[in-house]
Amino acid sequence: MVAAALIPLFPLLGFLLISLNVNRLQKYVAATIACGMMLLAFLVGVYTFFTTSGPVQIDLFTWIKAGSFESTFGFLIDPLSLIFILVITGVGFLIHVYSIGYMHDDEGQNRFFSYLNLFVFFMLLLVMGSNYLIMFVGWEGVGLCSYLLIGFWFRNQEYNSAANKAFIMNRIGDLGMLIGIVMIFMNYGSLDYGTVFGGNHNTAITTTITLLLFVGAMGKSAQIPLYTWLPDAMAGPTPVSALIHAATMVTAGIYMVVRNNILYLMSPISMEVIMIVGLATALLAASIAIAQNDIKKVLAYSTVSQLGLIFVALGLGAFTAGIFHVVTHAFFKALLFLGAGSVIHALGGEQNLRKMGGLRKYLPVTYLTFIIGVLAISGIPPFAGFFSKDEILAAAFEHNKIVWALSLLTSLMTAFYMFRLLFMTFFGSERAGEHAMSHIHESPKSITVPLMVLAALSVLGGFLNIPEALGGHHAMANFLQPVLAPVEAHEANHSTEIILMIVVVALTLVVIFLAYNMYVRRNDTSVDPEETTGVRRVLTYKYYVDELYNAIIVKPLYALSKVLDNIVERLGIDGIVNGLGKTVVYGSRGLRFFQDGSIGYYLFVMVVGIILILGYTINW
Amino acid sequence: MNTLFTIAGVGILALIAEIVNLKRWLTLVVILGLAGALAFLPWYTNHAESAPAFNAMLMFDGSAVAFTWLIVIVTVFWLWMSAGYLRQGEHQTDKTSLVIFVVLGAVIMASFNNMAMLFLGLEILSLSLYALAGSKKDSLSSIESAFKYFLMGSFATGFLIFGIALVYGASHSFNLGEIFNFVKDNPDALPAYFYAGVVLMMVGLAFKISSVPFHFWAPDVYEGAPTAITSLMATVVKIAAIAAFWRIFGIIFCLTASHWVNIVYAMVVLTLVIPNITAIYQQKVKRMLAYSSVAHVGYILLGFVALANGNFVNPLPIIFYLAAYSVSSLAAFSVLIKVEENGGSFSGLYYRNKWLAVTMIVALMSMAGIPPMAGFTAKYLVFIAALSANLVPLVILAVITSAISVYYYFRVIIQMFDKDGSVEPVNVSWSIAILNFIFLVLMIVLGIFPAFDLLMRLIQS
Amino acid sequence: MYITVFLILFPMFMFLLLVGMRHKNPKWLALGGAVVELAVSIYAWINFIPGAERQFSIVIPMPYSFGISFNVGIDGISLPLVLLTTVLVPLIILSSSDKNFNRPSLFYGLVLLMQAALIGVFTSFDVILFYVFWELALIPIYLICLIWGREGKGGKITIKFFIYTLVGSLLMLVGILFVYMTGDRPLGPNAFSLNVFYEIGQRMQPGQQRFVFWMIFVAFAIKMPIFPFHTWQPDTYTKAPTQGTMLLSGIMLKMGIYGVIRWLIPVVPFAVVQFSNVALILSVIGIVYASCIALVQKNLKTLVAYSSIAHVGLISAGVFTRSIIGIQGAMIQMFSHGLVVVGLFYLIDIIEQKAGSAEFKDLGGIRNVAPKFTTAFVVIMLGSVALPLTSGFIGEFLLINSLVQYQVWIGAIAGLTIILGAVYMLVAFQKAMSGELQPGLASFTDLSISEKVVLYPVVLLIIIIGVYPGPLMAVSESSVSALVNSLPDLTPFIRP
Amino acid sequence: MTLNFFYFLSFLAILAAVMVVVSRNPIHSVLYLIVTFFCIAGHYVLLNAQFLAVVHIIVYAGAIMVLFLYVIMLLNLNRESEPHKSTILKIMATVCGGLLMIVIIGSLKGTEQLVEARVATGEISLVKNLGKVMFSDFLIPFEVTSVLLLAAMVGAVMLGKSEHTDVK
């Protein structure tokens, strides 16, 4: 079972090998090392999956010990972590392979692979850690890698700013999480999952803890109010967007909530908060996505929206549905990003949808796989997204009709903007510039093969957890059983569920038709975003949230800092200190004039002194 | 007692040297003579041995012996240091003998047991000093300082003897022991003019120790007098004045302390604050050292107040402070003299003569009270004494002013490392180099191994 | 038992050797001395038996001095700091290997004298001895700043630094003597020893304790420095020669924290309980305040200087929680901060040398030409922002942990350091290192061998301690617990 | 009778003393001071200290004041050329002196009980008695006085001897 400890070791090894020899390694060697390590990790993961029965804890060494605080560096292998291990290493491997082609011409390729490997290492730590602190290590580590990779092309200061933004927003979440972790330690005396889950729970404290932990999740999984970094994070190379900002890292928040499902179930308030935040994020992001023209931004907002939807599921207690959607989302969103990357690659870096169109005949493989991805995310049966999304909607329907309605709305908007994306990219007139069109070509094998594999997964992924209504056995739910708290299962009856499915699919098809009508038939792409008005303008400018944050947080912070620096520090504190010094010096300047060199004056002062002294004495 | 005669004899010998042409070896002879005088001085005394002598005119008790040791040793160092000054000009023998008379007066002031001896000792010391201050006759500053010193000194003497007269009138005696007994026997029936006499004596002595507000002469006189004489005033004279002050107020009038201690408080506060602050703006090192010398009186008086207040009759902190201050001060002045001989600018001294600069740095740090130099240990003892008398606010004030003092001391250090300064090297004779090295060692050794116990045994009172 | 004596006296001997004689190569002689010192300290670490006992201790009563003795030893609280000193000093000497100071023997002599004084501070178990070393440490650093600093004539900033810290330490002297005077004033060889001092202090009346607390606290607060006693620091750091800045920030400010742990909390526990909220709040204000100011600095050096204030604020806040976790966190964070800040200042020094300036307006895009330099910068920066698996995280986690346990809100505000720290460091990195290469920086070369020799050990240590802090933490564990457990039971005073 | 004589002498002494201070011509001051000294000598006689009175006149009037006169003449200072201090300073000086007088006189209280304790006879002032005290009890001070005078002489000679160098 110790073999499981090797899983994170391989990417770490890869990272070290590449980074220590970053200038010496040939490009293909570095790529081979990186991909090879990922493959090895994946294989060990698969091996572990099939050989493990029940949770296994592997303690490596005592990491931090201070007084009553003790934290081991150890791993916990259980169904939940196994699912994530497989997704991370599996999808990760594919994206590594994809990167070989994608980053082939980049001078920083070796560096890129080392970062990717490092990322996988931290991500594995996150999901495999046997206690909160190790999770936190991974949690911050993936943030670091995300930072490094967003700012990968460091010559562009905008990208660097995006990287900073990502790291800092994540850190805001991390602070909440850190305090949550400390409070866990305070109340349970340990950070070990087992001890904590089996400890004495107090609703009020648990609520605080879970909310604080959720703050961390808000940052990492890009939920309101900390979501704005994710669209900006698209500054990184596309494989990064696929791996980190769609498939794996951003789902860390979901992993964390599911991992702590026992605590969350203790606290209805936290569950409610999660659901509301998730729902709001889902709607907000989906609506923004409709009006975006950057292919990666659309996908980014889509990711935010989907994550929101998953949080709705978690907030409703449908943990399995959440995990299920995470898995399928990893497949199809990775597919979509990689497809988008392929398009961008083909067009020589163009990301603007308004400069695409009609690409299906030039990029057939990309086109086909992309369609699969779009269908999957839109929830068209039998693609993966259908099953997972359906399960969330079913849970919502059961909980609250309004939640269901809003989730459904999100889902429909998803279908709309995804098809908008599809249509604007591959259909209609060819709007790309001549220069781009002259170079256009289908991507190399290393890019298309991962696309195809992911497409296959997007088609088949849904069958992991077919609902009973459709004659399935909830395979994943059963698998996750040991991790989840026992919940009273009061499922809606199957007929209702099937009716709901039909309604959803039908509405989705209507929306797709609408999109087709708008973007293929009417070719509604000519509106310059600068000329938009009303709601559309608000959507194009993302509800002005960035501007709002800038106005209420960033600018005041800098203004305050300037005031502190220039006024409080210089004039105030240092002014007082220097003022004291100056007073003494001026005092000296003044006092020395008492020593004016004249004997008469000296004698005079002496006599006055004597008079005072004598006067004082005789009055005694 | 034989010490006194020996010192007087050495003084007269110095005069005779003019006649017998002994000038070349004069300084050496005088130093040997003083060493001989020390031979007559007991290593330490206890109460039984410290009986008054010569019809109770003198008493070499513990503190007197300690002060005398200090005075003579400091003088020996001073002579070593100032051989050059003494040899200058035409009056080598005169100056030497006057210096010896100063020492004689100082020793009398440390060991008197009768007001007449105090008065005479003080006057011998003062008159010789007046003349010495003006000994550089071609310099107007020197003459001005001599005149200022003389005029103000005699004025202050008037108050001192007025005080002595009043005390005599009240206590019927000039003898310290009798006065002490008189005070002890009539604790409640002392007439008002007795107290007036006490404070007038205090005024007279406060002038000599240059405590604020009777310090005005000090900076001017110190600046104007020949540097070697300035260092004599800052060390030997200061020790003698403090010794006399201690003898009068620490021993004889200590029972009436409640009547005058508040005045000393006020003097301590003023003496800590005013010279320390005034020194900051000084441009001349010599004048700065003058203010610093006045400022140090504040710390010494702080120790004095603490002792008087705490009924703690051991002048150890004061003696140690004086020793530490004298060594540091002599070291600083010895460097100053060399610098004055070489253009008078301290800038870049470190690059011109490393050891001279190092001596100066250590001396200044010692005066600033930075461990592990002697000055720190001295301040430490004073603060301990003051704290044991619950003088916490005064100690805090002293601490703050000594931090202020760092500013002006370190300005000199900064100047010595000035890279743009003069580059002309400063040459130092072997004898002065050895002396400086001894100072250096003393300043550090006194800081690290202060030999408190030894001094304690010496004092034993 | 002679190890401690050796550790203190050997650098002094080297100082005399360097200053007193002529040498062709004072740099290497000094380095040799520092390496010997490092080896001896590691030998001490190996022979150190984990536990609260004082080891390698020796008590020599000073002849003829009231109960002051040369009482030194090493316990769990001293050892990490001794190690920090002995590790950093060779690195600091190495970091100057490309420089040609005038009067090198004096320079390196003073560095070693400083080392002796610092080790003396960390190993003294006699309060007067402690004080003497405390002040002694000030002299060499003052001279270093004065003679080799960047300040023009007058040395105003250096003297401000000196007087500011001196005021503090003199007040501490008053406090120390006050404690001594309230005791029985024995004259034996242990009159000023640590245990006696604790005993007297803990028996004092609350009013007396309050007085002593403020007297001593101010000294440590200035040295650390805690807001609002910090204004000497940024100026001094900017004007001192880089090696001086390293000594100041890397080791010297640990004296203040060490002082609080060893010479304040156990001495006046009641007053500490009473005022720890004040101290904590000042520290926490300092964290936010200094971080904010760091945010708008236009110069890398002042930025790092302010960041140092913020980090130290966190450490002192943790110490004032008086919990094992807080103090242990402080111990490890002191070590880590020493490494990080020395690394950062060295990086800035390299930038200044190669780019001629550390102003952001003159920098940018260094990454393009100096990848190794960038890597070192990134790792050290991550250590500074306390990323897990760097040494900074261990300390900051424990410190925030202790603070949250003390008071959630204080912990939360102190925790802002992990956000604000990231903000200013990343922005600084972005401005200085990323972007297009500034035209003036085309000649910026990557790390030379001599630079690697300094930076790589720092980088490695940051990571090694971050991954496996166990051995280092085990050193101080039992001493810290013994110290915390020896405090009188003050539960009724906590959180009234 | 004695009292009246006392009043007369006192009045004369004070008047002459005031004149010392206010006379413009230094010579006049010297002469007034001599008058004062004579009055004081008269007081000594009243106090039965005849020997002292004689010595006083010899030393002060005969030696010291002559020295003063000699110097004034030597330096040719017998002009009324002294630029006087400003009036305000003079007033302040007088006020200060007055205040000083008040505090001193104010402090001279409580003499009665001490003085009445002894019976005063004139014998102590006889040369014989004074000589006994001087050469027994006060022998050392007497000897030391010789050193004092020697020192004064050396000092005065050193200062007075011209070195044939120009004063800078």
Next chain:
Amino acid sequence: MINSVPIDYYLWLSAILFSIGVVGVLFRRNGIIIFMCIELMLNAVNLLLVAFSAYLNDPAGQVFVFFIMAVAAAEVAVGLAILVVMYRGIRTIDINVLNRLKW
């Protein structure tokens, strides 16, 4: 004979003379007259001592007066020497001219 004059009278007289001396010192700028005023102060003290000596019937007071006289003579010798040297240097004995040394 002497008892017919209360001792207080002598004390007051000497206090008055002393104060006049002090006033003179503060009043005048002429060095030599200031010096004379100091002599006046010393004489006031002498008077005080003699009075005490007479009323206490103790010869020590009078002996002390001898010493004061000796000191006064010595002081005059040194003082006048300084005065002469000073006059040689600055051609005046006005004390207000003496302020090279200040601040």
